[in-house]
Amino acid sequence: MINQGLGNEKSTAFLYNVNPNSRGMLRILQDDGQNNSFEKEEVEIDTLDSSMQKFSIPNPDFIKIGVEGFEYKVLQGAYKTLSDCKPVLFIELVDRNLLEQKSKAKELIHFLKHLKYQIINAQTNEEIDENSNLTDCHFDILCTAK
Numbered sequence: 001m002i003n004q005g006l007g008n009e010k011s012t013a014f015l016y017n018v019n020p021n022s023r024g025m026l027r028i029l030q031d032d033g034q035n036n037s038f039e040k041e042e043v044e045i046d047t048l049d050s051s052m053q054k055f056s057i058p059n060p061d062f063i064k065i066g067v068e069g070f071e072y073k074v075l076q077g078a079y080k081t082l083s084d085c086k087p088v089l090f091i092e093l094v095d096r097n098l099l100e101q102k103s104k105a106k107e108l109i110h111f112l113k114h115l116k117y118q119i120i121n122a123q124t125n126e127e128i129d130e131n132s133n134l135t136d137c138h139f140d141i142l143c144t145a146k
Contacts, residue, residue, distance in 0.1 A: 002055055006067075007045040008076035014040040027068035029100070047077030060087040066140075069097030072108045082115050086145035090122065094138045105134035117143040 005013065005028070016038040019025035029038075051057065060081070065071050071091055075082065082089075089112070095105040110130050112119055119128040122140040 002051065003044075004051070005043045005045045005070075006048050006051065006074045006077055007070060008047065008073040009045070010047070010050065011045045012042055013045050015043045016040045025068065027097075027100075028070055048074065049078060049080040052081055059085045061085075062088045062090070064090045066092035069094065069099075069101040069103075072098060072103040072111065073101060075108065075111055079115075088145075089117065089141075089143035091141050091143065093134070093141050095134055095136050096138070105137050106130060109134065112143055116146045118146050119143050 005015070007013075013028045015026050016029050017026055017040070018029075018038055020039070028043075046054075052059075063078070065074050067074060071093070075091075081087070091108075093105050093108065098104055098108065109119060109128060109132070113130060120126065120142045121128055122142045124139075128134075128141060
């Protein structure tokens with residue numbers, strides 16, 4: 001196991017336990033002093049592209065990303081891997097969580113379209129693109145290279 005987070009740059013961040021009843025709700029929050037009531041742990045962050053080389057990770061066929069709003073940053077840090085390998089992606093798309101990280105669902109979709117991915121709502125099989133209404137969306141997407 002590699003004990004680090006993934007993002008768009010090498011850094012450190014605090015991983016907050018925002019719901020003690022669900023370890024799946026750990027998230028990176030802006031450290032603005034308002035989150036003092038949450039248990040937190042400092043984590044190292046690096047890009048997927050850098051980690052692939054550093055740890056000699058084989059090229060992926062499939063990547064699942066559900067990181068409570070940090071999805072766009074993870075994708076940005078995986079640009080080379082996504083461009084070169086074109087793995088299938090399964091991503092949680094929650095606009096509210098992305099907004100907390102100063103990004104938007106539309107930005108994430110635009111980024112993937114730029115990389116020539118076809119994006120499908122995993123629940124409805126509806127194709128998603130930059131013209132889709134993603135305001136306050138909350139669903140998973142399946143992304144395959146065209």
